[in-house]
Amino acid sequence: MSRRPVRALLVVTALACAPHASAWAQTSQDAPAAAAPSPEPARLWMVAGGGSTTVRGDCRECSHEGPYRHTGGVLLDAGVRVNDRMDGGVELFWVPGTSTEGDRNRATFLLGIAQFRPWRSKGFFLKGGMGFAWVRNWIYEVGEAPPPYTSKALGLTYGAGWAFRRAERVGLEIFGSQHVITLGDLETSSARYENVVGNLWSIGAAVVIR
Numbered sequence: 001m002s003r004r005p006v007r008a009l010l011v012v013t014a015l016a017c018a019p020h021a022s023a024w025a026q027t028s029q030d031a032p033a034a035a036a037p038s039p040e041p042a043r044l045w046m047v048a049g050g051g052s053t054t055v056r057g058d059c060r061e062c063s064h065e066g067p068y069r070h071t072g073g074v075l076l077d078a079g080v081r082v083n084d085r086m087d088g089g090v091e092l093f094w095v096p097g098t099s100t101e102g103d104r105n106r107a108t109f110l111l112g113i114a115q116f117r118p119w120r121s122k123g124f125f126l127k128g129g130m131g132f133a134w135v136r137n138w139i140y141e142v143g144e145a146p147p148p149y150t151s152k153a154l155g156l157t158y159g160a161g162w163a164f165r166r167a168e169r170v171g172l173e174i175f176g177s178q179h180v181i182t183l184g185d186l187e188t189s190s191a192r193y194e195n196v197v198g199n200l201w202s203i204g205a206a207v208v209i210r
Contacts (some may be wrong), residue, residue, distance in 0.1 A: 051204015105137035131165030
C-alpha cells in the first residue's frame with residue numbers, strides 16, 4: 001500500500017478536528033467565570049431618613065375633635081436580614097410639634113419592627129411594629145392645657161414602601177406609614193377625657209445602608 005494516501009488521510013483528519021479542539025479549549029477557559037457565584041447580600045442594614053408628618057389627637061368618647069397639625073419626622077431603623085423576603089429590627093421615630101397655644105410637644109417611638117417583601121425581585125415591602133412611645137405634653141388639644149409632663153404609652157406602626165438599588169451597598173427607599181399612640185385618660189381641672197389616641201401619618205424617603 002502506498003504511503004501517500006495514508007499521509008493525506010491523516011492531514012485531512014487533523015484539519016477537521018482542529019476547530020473543535022480550539023472551541024473546547026475556549027469553553028474550558030470560560031467555564032470558571034460563568035460558574036462564579038453571585039455575592040451574598042449583607043445581613044445587617046440601617047435606614048436613616050424622614051419626611052412630612054401630620055399629627056392629630058382624638059378622643060373616642062368625646063365630642064371635641066382635635067385639629068390636624070403638620071410637622072416633620074425623623075426616622076432611624078436598624079436590623080438584620082432574616083431571609084430574602086423578611087427583615088427584623090428596631091425603629092426610632094421622633095416627631096416634634098407645636099400646639100395652637102404655642103406650647104411645644106413631641107412624640108418619640110421605640111419599636112420592634114418586621115419588614116416583609118411579597119415579591120423577591122421587586123422593591124415593594126410591608127412593615128409593621130409595636131413597642132413604646134413617649135409623649136412630651138398631650139397632643140390632644142382640648143382648650144385647657146394640662147401642666148407639662150412626659151407620658152409613656154403603647155406605640156404601634158404599619159406602612160408600606162418601595163426600595164431602590166436593593167443590590168447596592170447604598171440604596172434609597174420611599175415610604176408611607178401611620179404611627180399610633182394610646183395615651184389613655186386625660187384629666188384637667190374641668191373635665192376628664194377617656195381613651196385619648198394620637199395618630200401620626202407620614203410620607204418620606206430614607207437612605208438604606210447594607
